[in-house]
Amino acid sequence: MMVARNLIAVSALALALASCGQSRPGIDQEGADPNLPAQRETLLPPMKIATPVGWEGETPKAPDGFTVTALATGLKVPRQMLVLPNGDILVAEGSGQSAPALRPKDVIAGLIKARGKTDVKGGNRLTLLRDRDGDGKAEVRTVFADGLNSPYGLAFVDGQIYVADQDALLRFAYRDGDTKATGPGVEVTKLPSRINHHWTKSLAASADGTKLYVGIGSNSNIGERGLAVEGDRAQIWEIDRVTGAHRPYATGTRNPTAMAIQPETKQLWTVANERDELGPQLVPDYLTSIRDGGFYGWPYSYWGPNADPRVHPQKPEMVKKAIRPDYALGSHVAALGLSFVSGEGLGPWKHGAFVGQHGSWNRQDLSGYKVVWVPFANGRPAGKPQDVLTGFLKDGHARGRPVGVAYDPVGRRLLVADDLSNTVWRVAPRR
Amino acid sequence: MTATPPGTQPLLHPLHGLLLAFPIALFPSALFADITYLNTAEVQWTNFAAWLNAGALLVGGFAVLWSVVDAIRLSRTAVAKRGLLLFVLLAVMWIVGLINAFQHSRDGWSSVETTGLILSIVSAVLALGAGWIAFSRRRSA
Numbered sequence: 001m002m003v004a005r006n007l008i009a010v011s012a013l014a015l016a017l018a019s020c021g022q023s024r025p026g027i028d029q030e031g032a033d034p035n036l037p038a039q040r041e042t043l044l045p046p047m048k049i050a051t052p053v054g055w056e057g058e059t060p061k062a063p064d065g066f067t068v069t070a071l072a073t074g075l076k077v078p079r080q081m082l083v084l085p086n087g088d089i090l091v092a093e094g095s096g097q098s099a100p101a102l103r104p105k106d107v108i109a110g111l112i113k114a115r116g117k118t119d120v121k122g123g124n125r126l127t128l129l130r131d132r133d134g135d136g137k138a139e140v141r142t143v144f145a146d147g148l149n150s151p152y153g154l155a156f157v158d159g160q161i162y163v164a165d166q167d168a169l170l171r172f173a174y175r176d177g178d179t180k181a182t183g184p185g186v187e188v189t190k191l192p193s194r195i196n197h198h199w200t201k202s203l204a205a206s207a208d209g210t211k212l213y214v215g216i217g218s219n220s221n222i223g224e225r226g227l228a229v230e231g232d233r234a235q236i237w238e239i240d241r242v243t244g245a246h247r248p249y250a251t252g253t254r255n256p257t258a259m260a261i262q263p264e265t266k267q268l269w270t271v272a273n274e275r276d277e278l279g280p281q282l283v284p285d286y287l288t289s290i291r292d293g294g295f296y297g298w299p300y301s302y303w304g305p306n307a308d309p310r311v312h313p314q315k316p317e318m319v320k321k322a323i324r325p326d327y328a329l330g331s332h333v334a335a336l337g338l339s340f341v342s343g344e345g346l347g348p349w350k351h352g353a354f355v356g357q358h359g360s361w362n363r364q365d366l367s368g369y370k371v372v373w374v375p376f377a378n379g380r381p382a383g384k385p386q387d388v389l390t391g392f393l394k395d396g397h398a399r400g401r402p403v404g405v406a407y408d409p410v411g412r413r414l415l416v417a418d419d420l421s422n423t424v425w426r427v428a429p430r431r
Numbered sequence: 432m433t434a435t436p437p438g439t440q441p442l443l444h445p446l447h448g449l450l451l452a453f454p455i456a457l458f459p460s461a462l463f464a465d466i467t468y469l470n471t472a473e474v475q476w477t478n479f480a481a482w483l484n485a486g487a488l489l490v491g492g493f494a495v496l497w498s499v500v501d502a503i504r505l506s507r508t509a510v511a512k513r514g515l516l517l518f519v520l521l522a523v524m525w526i527v528g529l530i531n532a533f534q535h536s537r538d539g540w541s542s543v544e545t546t547g548l549i550l551s552i553v554s555a556v557l558a559l560g561a562g563w564i565a566f567s568r569r570r571s572a
Contacts, residue, residue, distance in 0.1 A: 041541055043533040102478050104485045105536035224538035226474040277538060310539030312472045 022364050023280035023331075030284075030384055034328035036303060040279035047109070048364050049116040050398035052420055060371075060400065060416070061391035062427045065347060068389070069136030071415065071426040076123025078417040078424055079200070080258065080337070080404035082154035082161070086176050087410035089129040089138075091417060091424060094150035095122030096166055096199035102225065113361055116398060118420050124148045126163065128179050129424065134411065136426050142179040145172060153203025153259075155212060157241060164201035164214055167193035169239065188212075189244035192232040195219045200336075204259035205241070207266035212239045213249060213290075215256030215270060222275050222310045223299045234298045236270065236290060252296035252322060258338035258404065260353070262289070265379035271335035271355055272325070274302055280363035285335045287355060287374060287381065288325035297322035327381040332360035333368030337405035337416070340376075346412060347429055352376040354388060354414060356402035369393045371402050371416055389416055389427060400425075442513060443565050447497045454491035454524065454554075455562040457483045461531075462551040465543050477542045480551070481535040487558070488528050495521045517564050524557035 027035045059068040075093055082090040101107045125148055130140035145163070153164035161172045163185060170185030191201050191214060198217025205212050218234040219225055236256055238249035255273040262269050268290045274283035275298070283302040300315045301307045304324035307314060329335050337356025341349055352375040357368035371389035374381050392400045400418035407414055413428040443451070461483035468476035498518040505514035531550035535542045543551075 041537060043530065045536065103481045103536065104532070105481070220538070222538045224474060224542070310537070310541045312540035 027281050029281060029328050029330045032327055032381065034284045034303070036284075036306065037279060037281050039282060039309070041277060042279075045109075045277050045362060046280065046364050047112050047362050048366060049112060049361055050359065050366055050369070050393060050396060051115050052118070053394060053397040053399055055399050055421055055423075058391070058399075060389045060418075060425055062389055063348075063387075065430055066427050067136065067430050069426050069428075071131060071136060071424045072127070072129050072138045072141060073421070073423045075127060075422045075424065076120055076125070077118060077419050078127075078403065078422060079152050079419060080154050080202070081406040081415050081417055081424065082156055083406050083408045083410065083415070084156060084161075084174070085410075087130075087132075087408065088179075089406070089408070089415060089424070090144055090154055090161065091127045091129065092148075092151040092154055092163065092404075093123030093125055093127060094148065094152060094166070096150045097196055099195050099197040099199075099219075099225075116361055116401075116420075118422060120422055122150060124150060126151060126154075126181075130179075131411070131426070134428075136428065138424075140179065144179065145181040145185065148185070150199060152200040153214065155203045155205040157205045157209040157212075162188070162203060162205070162212060164191065164203040166196055166199040166201060167191055169201075169203070169212065169214060169244075188241075189239055189246055191237075192216055195225065195229055197225065198233075198255045200255075200257055202256055202258050202270070204261060204268065206268070207261050210241055212241050213237065213259055213268055214239060214246075215253070215259050215272075217255035217257070217273075218298060221277065222308060224310075227299070227311075230299070236268075249292060250290045250294045250296065252294075252298045252300075253290075254296075254298040257336045258356075259290075260338045260340050262353075262376070262379055263340050263342040265289075267379070269338065269340075269353070271329070271338045272296070273334055273336075274331075275299075275308065276332070276362050278308070279331075280365070281331045284328035284331050285333050286325035287327040287329055287335070287338070287353070288323075291323065294323045295321045296325065303328075327374065329355060329357070329372070329374075329385065330367055332363050334358035334360060335368075336403045337371070339405045339407045339414075341407050343409045346407065346414060349373050349388070349414075352381075354405040354407060355385070356405040356416060358401045358403055358419075359392065359398065366393060366396075369398060369401065371405055371414075388414070389425070392418075442501075442510065442517070442567070444497075447494060447501070448566065450490055450494040450497065451521075451562060451565055454487040454494065454521075454528070454558040457487035457491075458524070458528065458551070458558040459555040461487065462548075462555040465548055465551045468543050469548065472540070474539070477535065480543070480547075481532070484528055484532055484535060484551075484554075487554070488525065488532060491521070491525055491528070491558075495525050498522075513564060517561055520557050520561040520564065524554050524561060527557065528554045
């Protein structure tokens with residue numbers, strides 16, 4: 001009797017927990033003024049993993065008038081890409097170290113999250129791809145550099161290729177047409193790498209090429225590893241390209257995963273991933289311009305003044321300073337790619353940015369898993385995001401997960417790195 | 432039956448006693464870790480509490496299962512009520528501990544706060560109460 005009653009109680013509890021991860025319809029979380037529901041800290045953080053399935057010869061889906069081809073397959077966890085002046089493409093391949101598990105939760109969550117990732121080990125290398133005949137398949141493919149330490153961010157300035165490993169910023173000399181680095185990488189500066197909970201180091205060069213910006217993610221979701229390990233985290237560094245000297249350019253950006261310069265205003269923009277476990281519709285990941293010296297809230301608050309109760313002690317004076325980001329992309333979409341369109345653009349995509357969304361793992365209704373277009377006017381976002389590349393999900397399984405996106409003004413194409421199927425996709429106008 | 436006089440025979444098999452020792456020691460330890468966290472905001476203490484609570488659940492789970500068997504086995508004896516009471520205390524202790532494990536899986540201050548502290552107190556008190564009953568000498572009802 002007693003056993004039966006307990007069983008019923010446990011089942012009821014499980015049901016109540018399972019229903020916690022549902023998001024409410026009609027909540028608009030895209031654009032400048034997202035609807036932010038009340039915080040819902042559930043007993044069991046809802047996790048929903050889209051387990052991998054193959055493409056089976058299919059490709060992601062682009063709008064009419066565009067074709068999608070696999071520029072290269074069989075890569076080793078491709079993340080960010082760089083289009084070189086001659087149209088060659090560099091792909092950074094790596095998968096980071098895993099931060100040590102501190103609690104039973106970390107062990108369990110790690111096992112669950114691993115089900116949504118590729119089995120392939122990160123390549124720790126840069127692969128060069130060349131598609132001169134424009135058939136959408138790279139006829140030249142070489143390892144440009146290897147022996148790297150989880151490379152992620154890439155930038156090109158004045159004959160130098162800059163690579164942000166998870167622990168250091170490196171540079172490689174490059175001459176037009178090179179398919180292999182002529183020497184080892186030279187360290188420009190070390191980057192914060194203790195624990196490296198968010199290990200990816202994003203990278204962009206200023207418009208005049210004198211400065212490099214490195215995005216450094218927080219060392220926790222919301223300070224649960226202690227604020228002592230967050231001193232140099234959740235920041236964007238400005239690094240002098242010649243001397244390697246750095247200073248914090250902006251702080252409170254929880255995980256700035258991809259950065260780019262807006263071509264008209266020359267201002268630095270970033271996509272950033274916001275905190276988890278406040279509910280399926282909190283907190284929206286965002287796209288924002290970055291102000292010199294700006295504080296963007298983490299860990300004390302989100303979307304401007306919304307204090308996070310999990311940080312102790314609370315800091316109302318910091319909450320007051322927190323800048324509201326420019327543009328919400330949706331909660332848990334995991335924006336990992338950003339590329340502005342310059343020049344004449346690509347079909348209907350003339351002024352704005354492509355954003356790659358890796359996809360959610362901690363809400364019941366999956367979000368992200370696509371590439372979107374954010375239209376701009378006068379250097380600011382203008383209008384809702386539009387789908388560019390979809391079809392990454394099929395029947396609740398993931399066929400791919402977009403990471404870096406790169407608009408190629410030379411080849412007039414969009415490139416999308418997919419770190420689940422280990423493919424670089426090319427989207428180009430149908431000929 | 433053994434030759435031990437009925438008034439001095441323990442309720443438990445020695446192995447059951449060893450299993451039970453874990454929640455009795457670990458739930459109160461988790462409570463003290465929680466109190467320290469709330470006093471210091473030093474995250475390692477909530478990490479300690481989470482592991483202590485998990486250890487109490489893991490080993491204590493076997494003690495709960497054993498107590499089910501005992502409750503059934505003893506149901507027609509003079510100590511039926513105590514066998515049942517021990518099972519009920521352990522079962523509630525375990526369920527409260529499980530809820531507390533989820534509570535402690537939240538991040539930062541939310542891993543404890545008032546709810547976590549109350550859950551830790553309840554599971555510690557129930558563990559101590561269950562131990563008191565389990566290790567008392569058997570007396571006829």
